[in-house]
Amino acid sequence: MDFRWKLKDKAKPESVAYLSHEINVNTTLANMLVNRDIHDFQQAKDFFRPDLDKLHDPMLMKDMDKAVKRLVDAIENKESILVYGDYDVDGTTSVALFYGFIKAFYDKVAFYIPDRYKEGYGISEKGVRYAAENGFSLIVSLDCGIKAIDKINLANELGVDFIICDHHTPGEQLPDAVAVLDPKRKDCPYPYKELSGCGVGFKLVQAFSEYTQRSEANLYTYLDLVAISIASDIVPISGENRILAYYGLDRLNNNPRPGIKALILKGKIEKDLSITDIVFKIGPRINASGRLEHAKASVELLISKDLDEGVRRAELVEDVNAARKNFDENITREALEMIEIQEQTGTFKSTVLFKEDWHKGVIGIVASRCIEKYYRPTIILTESNNKATGSARSVFDFDIYEAIEACSELLEQFGGHKYAAGLTLPVDKVPAFQKKFEMVVSERVREIHLKPILEIDDELILDQINYKFYNILRQMAPFGPGNPEPVFCVNQVHAENVRILKEKHLRFEIIQDGQNTRPVCIGFGFAKYYELLNSKMRFNIAFEIRENTFRNTSSLQLYVKDIKFD
Known part of the structure; x- marks a missing residue:
């Protein structure tokens, strides 16, 4: 893809100099941090050392008091509760979190995922009637419901109460539910607006835990699900989401729930999962059931009680995901052919x-x-x-x-x-x-x-690329929307030792006049540039810095984002 490079604006020199002195980093790093709205020691500490104690008070969310009271009343009165969620990753993780939390101490709870093909997105009439006909007096909807005005009215007529947990943009009118939790409500004072649907569900569980004096340690065991939702729903990894994603990734990598552990094993997914790994490896597998069959299978995987059960359910999900890939490839080919024909007409x-x-x-x-x-x-x-x-x-x-x-x-x-x-x-x-x-x-x-933009944090010279620099960059993770992985460029370099890998990738070293460092570059899909690179023609290169370990030896490599030749 032909990118338009956009070098990010330099922050004010006095702001960069101040932060550089405050936290003892070079001006390149200080500039990047100021551009991420980090201006002093405390903000830098909050960024580099996320702290669960800095999560916002869930009671700041509009209607949270009503939601907690209704949930407490339902449990005290032994009412049947139906946990209702959408069929995508955000919805299924939301249901697994809320259902799993409640089920641990209360039996009269079940979950419901609408059929993508028979019921469509969001709250369905079938789902509401199912609740009424089966004795559920309270539905907690997650990742959906903010526009379900008619369906909530139907529920009210049938004697079924609703607590809505959503993060999508509301319409002009809100549903007539017992409580509508959505930080994007115009009248909601909650300080962070970009929670995922699972994140809103987590805040309800957090508020309920505080009200009923339950252990926060148990609550935090569900952060792996929240991290998966944040990554898969492509919400900004800033503010509160950064804290949730940071600790959720830690749990994913060190002590994931049985279903996720089984999915990692069956999918042969490497350790040290990042947000990108969730987006491209974990999320699609969880999504596959809802795309081709029924998302109930994904929830059952996520709430597996032990690894043996998780492995059985992960095998089913893997089979469905393989079929999903086949559909994906065939339909993509047909769609691109249709666009090519369309392009000929205008x-x-x-x-x-x-x-x-x-x-x-x-x-x-x-x-x-x-x-x-x-x-x-x-x-x-x-x-x-x-x-x-x-x-x-x-x-x-x-x-x-x-x-x-x-x-x-x-x-x-x-x-x-x-x-x-x-x-x-x-x-x-x-x-x-x-x-x-x-x-x-x-x-x-x-x-x-x-024209796609490749945003570049700064221009470097090659000798700046070292482990001291990289180790600070690494602490800026998790990366994603709102905190993208840093991209740098180096200008006027030439290549040596150019090799083609697997017919479509490149491995080469770059040399810059006056610099001693000769980093190895890996360019996935860049084989078309083999001849130009071998010609010693000078070029500018944009890249991310990664660590590569081979035979117990680690080194820094540049992962190529784009090349522009003179």
């Missing part, structure tokens, strides 16, 4: 594709794959229950939710956020939606949105 600022037999469970993945080649806001639609239903994915800094909202007169329902959304509309309105969405995007999108 210039487009968006992609909206529809094919009635595409598998609904993988269209979100396919949308992301299409953006990798055709970088523009993308919606992939298929037919389900006689409706066109789809997943939307966006490009950097373009709000696809608002663009879809501008076409709402053609839609039956939609929801999501800036970079990802879901929608449903009548099949016969797909052509009109394609036309309207293209018009809306064309009016709002700017050229800078349509």
Whole structure:
């Protein structure tokens, strides 16, 4: 992909100098930290040493007092509680967390995941009626419900109370539930707005634990699930999410719950999991059941009582994930072929594709794959229950939710956020939606949105790349949205000892005039540059710094992000 490099602005020299002195780091590192809104010793300490004691008081969230009281009353009165969650990773981890926590001391609790194909996204009428018919007087919904006004009204008519835990953007009207927990509510004073759905569920459990004087140590055993939700739902890893992700990753790597441990073993996933590993290795496996069959299997995996049970359930998830990959590859190929044909008829600022037999469970993945080649806001639609239903994915800094909202007169329902959304509309309105969405995007999108940006933290010289520098960088993890892994560039270098690996990757050393350091670079998918690199032509290179260990010997390597030749 052809990137536009954007060197981040230099912070104010006086701010950089002050922080550099305060925490004893060089100005390159100080500049990076100031650009991450870290200006003094205490902020740096909070960043480098996340502390669970710094989590916000959950009672600051609007309606939290009502939610805790209703939950306490339900347990004291021995009511049946139904834990209801969406079928994606955020939803299934939310259900596993809340159900697992309550089930440990209260038997009259069950969970419900809607069928992606028969019920669709969010609270379903079938789910509400199931609760009423089976004696559940309280539903706790997680990662969904913020727009389910009609379904909550139905529940009220049927005598079923709702506590909603959601993190999606509310509409103008809130559902008439006992409590609506969503930090994005306009009237919610909660200081951190970017929790995942599982994160909101965690805050309810935290508030309940404090109210009932239960051990926080037990509560924190669920942080592996919260970390998986944060990574998979692509929420910012800043503020409170950084604390939750930091300790959740620690638990994942040192003492994961049996189901996750089994998934790591069956998937042959390496140790020292990062946020990226969750996004590409853990999350898709958990998601697979909900995409192709029923997400109940993922929840059962996550709440496995021991490793033997976890391994049995992980084997099933692995089989489904293999089938998911096959669907993904075939549909992606068809979608790219359709875009190539479309490109011959004109210039487009968006992609909206529809094919009635595409598998609904993988269209979100396919949308992301299409953006990798055709970088523009993308919606992939298929037919389900006689409706066109789809997943939307966006490009950097373009709000696809608002663009879809501008076409709402053609839609039956939609929801999501800036970079990802879901929608449903009548099949016969797909052509009109394609036309309207293209018009809306064309009016709002700017050229800078349509060329991927590679943000570069700073320009280095090669001798700056050493273990002292790297060891501080490593402590800035976990990396992700809101705290991206640092990317650097070095200019005017040439390559030596260039080798092709597995026909499509490169390994080479770079040399810069006047510098003694000659780091090894690994370029995945960069084999097309073999001849140019071998020609000794000078180039600029953008990279991340990683540690590589081979035969008990460790060294720093540069993982290539992009190369620009003179």
